[in-house]
Amino acid sequence: MEFISFDSGYLERLAAGDSAVESHFNKYFGELIFIKLRSRQYSSSTIDDIRQETFLRVFQALRREGIRQPERIGAFVNSVCNNVVLEFGRAGSRITYMDETPDAPDEGMDSERAMIDRERRAQVRTLLAKMSAKNQRLLTAVFIDERPPNEVCDEMGIDRNYLRVLLFRARGQLKDAVRKAASRPFAANGSS
DSSP states (O other): OOOOOOOHHHHHHHHHTOHHHHHHHHHHHHHHHHHHHHHTTBOHHHHHHHHHHHHHHHHHHHHHTOOSOGGGHHHHHHHHHHHHHHHHHHTSTTOOBTTSOOOOOOTTOOHHHHHHHHHHHHHHHHHHHTSOHHHHHHHIIIIISOOOHHHHHHHHTOOHHHHHHHHHHHHHHHHHHHHHHHHSOGGGGTOO
């Protein structure tokens, strides 16, 4: 994801309801919010609820009083998101974690997207195969099989806090492998 700087003109168009700017804003910050909340293992429906509430509050603030420092809109969106997460947490049962049944796949997915997804899965599996057996098992169980964290903890004989530590390390190792694979020339992968 490419990070962007924002200026007052962008925020003025956003506040005025420019559909292209709103679409860009929703896509850009929607991805960041998704990444942030998914790492905390919230369910997809909870992430959508938090994202919608965050955007509602940001747009209300933008249209009411504006944002004094446009270059800090990212920090503002993040702060609003943190507040929404805290409020959802206080509400108790409104936050659901990934322990629930995974969402059904979108039946309307087009063939090109399905092909890209298959290629990405194959690349991830190839990179996972190069990792330690423990990290392979851990990442596969949590992110590919989407098994409940408590089940993974029981299987590995660890507590929930240590699971987060292990996931952090394993994801870091996977990110490094992805970066290395991305920096290699395309022809080195056996394609031309």
